Amino acid sequence: MPATATLPPPAFAARATAVAGSPIREILALTARPGVISFAGGLPAPELFDTEGLRAAYDAAFAASAARALQYSTTEGAPELREAVAARASARGLATGADDVLITTGSQQALALIAATLVEPGDAVLVENPTYLAALQCFGQAGARVIPVPCDGDGILPDALEEIVARERPKLLYSVPTFQNPTGRTLPGHRRAAVAEIAARRGLWLVEDDPYGELRYEGTEVPWLAAHPGARDRTALLGSFSKVMAPGLRLGWLRAPAALRRAAVVAKQAADLHTSTVDQLAAAHYLRAVDLDAHIATVRAAYRERRDALLSGLGAALPPGSDWNRPEGGMFVWARLPEGWDATALLTAAVSRDVAYVPGAPFHTGSPDPRTLRLSFTTHTPAEITEGLTRLAGAVEAYCPVNA
Template identity: 75%
Template sequence: MTPSTLMGPAPAAAPAPPLAARAASVGASPVREILALTERPEVISFAGGLPAPELFDADGIRAAYDRVLAGEPHRVLQYSTTEGDPALRNAVAERLTGRGLATGPDALLVTTGSQQGLTLLATALLEPGDTVVVENPTYLAALQCFGFAGARVVPVPSDEDGIDPEALAEVVERERPKLLYLVPTFQNPTGRTLPLARRQAVAEVAARHGLWVLEDDPYGELRFEGEHQPWLSSLPQAADRTVLLGSFSKVMAPGMRLGWLRAPAALRRACVIAKQSLDLHCSTVDQAAAARYLADSDLDAHLARVRDAYRARRDALVDGLAAALPDGSTWNRPEGGMFVWARLPEGHDATALLREAVARDVAYVPGAPFFAGTPDPATLRMSFTTHTPEEIREGLRRLAGVLRTSR
């Protein structure tokens, strides 16, 4: 007999341990899944929150990479500090200061897009079971981030001007949250902008009740019309408790995956330590190229061209919605950013109608996943940035064939 015969059959392998509870409880992003459905080139998609690729300053960015690789290859291909490239932090600090928020480079941490800033702050601030309050609806990936942190997310009612400060005060008094998350300028998904009076009221609530404010601002430089609104971070009532997130994704190129975080010193240091555990630092060469681009190119002139194009695209979308959506629908006209928020009449379900829309080679994002509380199935988000006005008009013609015949 062989040794294996004497020992008998091998025991069955034990199952692998289960995933962490947070991995099982946080679902995939419906928006990312919808984008996969719309990859066919014939689809006119209002779904993605993507900058227009034909407007990237590809020549200027390539020249910046060429310069840093030719001039400092040993530095830009090496490891670097967690806090980020000093020249890039200095450039960001100068832009923030020039726009009314006095900032030194040491107040900044470079991140892998502003999305990583969300993760770092959740890691540094939130214990499982802590409460986070959010405007309703809100940015979907923020809901995912807070879910992974084990936080309890509580929605605050919003209207056409954004979060309601009186409702916020009531929720904060009742729930005692640690953190308030806001996208106050050209919000994702609604495109709404919080007026100055509400910003001041929100800052006062944060100061009175002692909570952190996370101000996410990836779209603020995409204003087409109207007056600039000051950051909450610049308001004295809450300057000591407000974290500002920014991104190069909407103003330079998302493929570079660069953003930044501005925070009070102790919290920023905690975020630095959290980042060391995640990725050590952002790509050295990408940071160097971004800094070189900001030094050598005119980002403001580039943004002026982008804003002009986006304004025309917004106008084509908003002006065509009356003929594309069912009678009784409502929508807004954002002063900038990338999104229009629409609501179909009662009885319509934007999620149920999406599959038919994709079959007709047009797409949007249903609004329901953006709600932290009870979703409104009649809502939808439409992005106007990635198609020309002519393509937008054709997309709306296709959409009318779905939505104006639905019940």
């Protein structure tokens, strides 16, 4: 019997091939071998997880009702967890009710839901430059025209934002105003007020991503963008338990105006129906039984010491003429090498010495700055950080930039 001719299956959707994979994930895989000191991943310190408290919370969730814990639940989320999230947001100065909150599978899903509900192919989306890499992936997959807003060491420049909004008529501005990823910088209060005013006057959605806001080591709290007059009816606020409880829970939340939240609920139904019931109930039990603020204070103290260890050793590790910032909180220090140096090329020498960081170029929209790099200080002890910087200094000494 003659062979039957076959045709290949249809091509992938354009959005599946238009966006590259995350170079950070590739670096993390490269540095996963034992003995590597990695400043690359924005990972919480596992030894600081409250494993006993979380184990007890899961036991309590099953003891209360194993049938409920293992069953389907509502898309909006478990009422007791939504109430707990609302209470914590209200305590931080933003009056919030449980009905204002949608529980998501990590705050990354909240961002994807916002993109699904607001962004059409060709829409202009504004971002800080540089910005969170996965946000660039998310908006890229939605088909957006991603446009960078000029920033300085404090973040968005309101005058530049005004000019771009008038010219491009964007759908939304995405921002990480507090301890930004990748730079660690924090947008001052007066600039937040200006951004909120521009959004109200020009007609613009604001997407405020706040995974790091509770990790403050010094300085004064700055109110959320969402708390400013003019922003309250147009801000989607994204939060997460990943940095203060554990990322493996994959629990985040979205606070948004009613119409946007309802649209996000429909988008979530199409994505996963609802976030894990047992994880939500365990988190709710945990928040009732444990003083999360006291746990966060312990985490802050450890991370502050690690940040200081990194900052104190960078001068000896990086080449003369480098500069870096001093974040008041969060997980990252942003550095720039001297003219003629390339952080991606230097990484090869660093990995060969069992130390790693993330080059800054992928975080940029448009023309990247090849001299920049992001260093995370949360995963290693001060002693390990000191050793990592010694290895990095060896890589700097061995690397010879062509144009320096």
